[in-house]
Structure formats: structure tokens, C-alpha cells
Amino acid sequence: MSLYPLKFRPILKERLWGGSKLKEILEKPVQNDTTGESWELSGVKGDVSVVANGELKGKSLQDLIDDYPETLMGKRIFERFGNEFPILIKFIDAKKDLSIQLHPNDALARARHDSFGKTEMWYVMDADTDANLIIGFNKDVTKEEYSQSLKDDTLLNLLNYEPVKEGDTFFINTGKIHAIGAGVLLAEIQQTSDITYRVFDFKRKDKNGNLRELHTELALDAIDYSKKNDFKVNYPKETNTPNSMVDCPYFKTRFMHLTQELIQDVSQRDSFTIYMCVNGIAQIENDFAAETVTKGETILVPASSTKIRIKTNDAQLLEVTV
Structure with a gap:
């Protein structure tokens, strides 16, 4: 399939x-x-x-x-x-x-x-x-x-x-x-x-x-007792491009504020891609079909996708991969 x-x-x-x-x-x-x-x-x-x-x-x-x-x-x-x-x-x-x-x-x-x-x-x-x-x-x-x-x-x-x-x-x-x-x-x-x-x-x-x-x-024995200011994530907020947020061994996240269509080549990603819509509405399309997400919805794009097209006039998304 x-x-x-x-x-x-x-x-x-x-x-x-x-x-x-x-x-x-x-x-x-x-x-x-x-x-x-x-x-x-x-x-x-x-x-x-x-x-x-x-x-x-x-x-x-x-x-x-x-x-x-x-x-x-x-x-x-x-x-x-x-x-x-x-x-x-x-x-x-x-x-x-x-x-x-x-x-x-x-x-x-x-x-x-x-x-x-x-x-x-x-x-x-x-x-x-x-x-x-x-x-x-x-x-x-x-x-x-x-x-x-x-x-x-x-x-x-x-x-x-x-x-x-x-x-x-x-x-x-x-x-x-x-x-x-x-x-x-x-x-x-x-x-x-x-x-x-x-x-x-x-x-x-x-x-x-x-x-x-x-x-x-x-x-x-599980607590880190030291004071470390390593938790606040300062990330760029450029429009119409993925902005790196967290890159750790378990997941990578990017913030996207899109006001126009964005096409990403993901043919070498070798990972599923998750989008959490945190504001607005967008249509997310892979090689086979498209689906709409609105604020508060989440979508999983399979790893077999070679490209992801996001159509929107105004949406904020968190993109998650591994």
C-alpha cells in the first residue's frame, strides 16, 4: 500500500x-x-x-x-x-x-x-x-x-x-x-x-x-541535583522556512510559520515526519494524498514519502523527526 x-x-x-x-x-x-x-x-x-x-x-x-x-x-x-x-x-x-x-x-x-x-x-x-x-x-x-x-x-x-x-x-x-x-x-x-x-x-x-x-x-538515584540553565530553547522564527528547535538523540524538532506553500525534498530523510499544528490551518501532501490539519491536530507522514508539500496562507507547525 x-x-x-x-x-x-x-x-x-x-x-x-x-x-x-x-x-x-x-x-x-x-x-x-x-x-x-x-x-x-x-x-x-x-x-x-x-x-x-x-x-x-x-x-x-x-x-x-x-x-x-x-x-x-x-x-x-x-x-x-x-x-x-x-x-x-x-x-x-x-x-x-x-x-x-x-x-x-x-x-x-x-x-x-x-x-x-x-x-x-x-x-x-x-x-x-x-x-x-x-x-x-x-x-x-x-x-x-x-x-x-x-x-x-x-x-x-x-x-x-x-x-x-x-x-x-x-x-x-x-x-x-x-x-x-x-x-x-x-x-x-x-x-x-x-x-x-x-x-x-x-x-x-x-x-x-x-x-x-x-x-x-x-x-x-534518578535526579540531577545540579543547577543547569540548559532548558530554555532559543530558536529562530524566520517565516516560510524550517527553524531548528531541538536536536537530540531521540527527536529533532523544527518550527515553521508558513504564509505560503512550502515543498520539502525528504527522499533522504529515512524517518517518518510528524506535524503538530499549533496555529492556523494547512494542507499536507505527500506523493500519494493530501490531508488538512487545523490548530490542535497532528499528522504523521510516512517515511516512504519523497516530498512533502505544505499549502497554507497562515499556519504554525512543529515538525518532528527522529
Whole structure:
């Protein structure tokens, strides 16, 4: 089969910190006011995305990988990751602060959970006045200082707060303590992993009245205790050209603000290409078919494509490859 640009059904996740921006701003089919995440493209077991358009509608992402491994993913990607899709794409709406958390690196995650680690990036799509993110510590700390702060309930005093606005982008290495603050809507691009170590949760209770599980001991050997200003991504914003944002071993991202047609030769890319539409509307076409994306939608262009044509009068896209 000639694989065309693929759209997938959003997988909506209810969270105690979720809100209504996924529905109000991104027009997701949300049924309540506590939906915190829309998983746009996922190979996570138990939450595998299902095709929403075209001849393959109803097929899962795993079905496609099993049936068309190199055509969909690219030979290089398939040789590296096998039949595991390496990227997880989400939109996240935080009406309330998320828990303070971090993610293990590949070695720890594989040893403890038989999983990838979780390196990720955030692109802020909307932020309330005075909204912020927590990223890293505000000074170098020792494991002992950190542990004592948990006992004394003073962890928040050690954390770095970053004010945010639309367009701000952050790269979150494994081991870096972090949290999305209340009032932030963002696009998240990450390794395929759902492993999170929660270390502080403001003593909140779930809908059953229980405190949520903390992962205090697991986190101790996973945390980077040093202060590093390595998270804010400063990227060019030239119009009608791809602008490099993040280039790491797990994914490469580019920002595009297009006001006219753009044609890219991707014949040597040997990777699938993902587009997240963060503003406007565009038509994305490969060798075989075209599909429209609007703000809040995601599309997967298979690796077998030799060119990608994007038609638009005004759209902002995040392009993701491996």
C-alpha cells in the first residue's frame, strides 16, 4: 500500500489537574472539565493510537508498524527501535499545578521498568497571566539537602520557576525535576514512555479521597541535583522556512510559520515526519494524498514519502523527526 498522511483519534486522559482548554482552544471532543491530556500519537501499550482517516481508518499504529515497518518508520528507525514507535505526542492542559516530578534515563528505565527513558520538550501554546513552569533547582543541592527538604516540607524553596508565554520552548532532560504550572496549555514531544517519578503533590487527594502515590526512593538515584540553565530553547522564527528547535538523540524538532506553500525534498530523510499544528490551518501532501490539519491536530507522514508539500496562507507547525 502507498501510505498517505495519517491522522489519529485523540486519546483523552482525565487528570485531577486538567481543565477545559483542550475543548475550548483545541476543540477536542472532551466530555468533562478535568481532561488534562490529549495523546495525539502513541505506541504506549494499552494506549495505542488508531487511524482516523482514509483507507486504513480503524487500524492501530501498531498494526501499521507490523504491516509496513520500513515504509512507515524508515529503515534506519526500524533497525534502531524495532516495532516500538519511539515518539509520544501530546497536548497538555494544566488548570492546576502538576505534581513535582522527573523521569529516569534510558538505563534506569530499562533496568527498572523495561521501558525507554523520557526525554521531552514543551512548546507553550497558551498561558494565563503570571503562569509559570518549574524546571530544575535554583541552586546546586546535595541528595541529603533534597531529602531533608522533603521531610521539612520545604522542597518548593529549592525549585526554579520560569514565567512563560506563547511560543516559549523548553527541553527537559531525564533527571531534571519539573512541573507544568497552572494556566499553561502546551504541546509535548517525548520519548515513548509513561514512566514518571512523582516526588511532591501539594498533599492533594484523588477523586476517591486518597493521596496520590509518591516515588521518593525511586527518584533519589534518578535526579540531577545540579543547577543547569540548559532548558530554555532559543530558536529562530524566520517565516516560510524550517527553524531548528531541538536536536537530540531521540527527536529533532523544527518550527515553521508558513504564509505560503512550502515543498520539502525528504527522499533522504529515512524517518517518518510528524506535524503538530499549533496555529492556523494547512494542507499536507505527500506523493500519494493530501490531508488538512487545523490548530490542535497532528499528522504523521510516512517515511516512504519523497516530498512533502505544505499549502497554507497562515499556519504554525512543529515538525518532528527522529
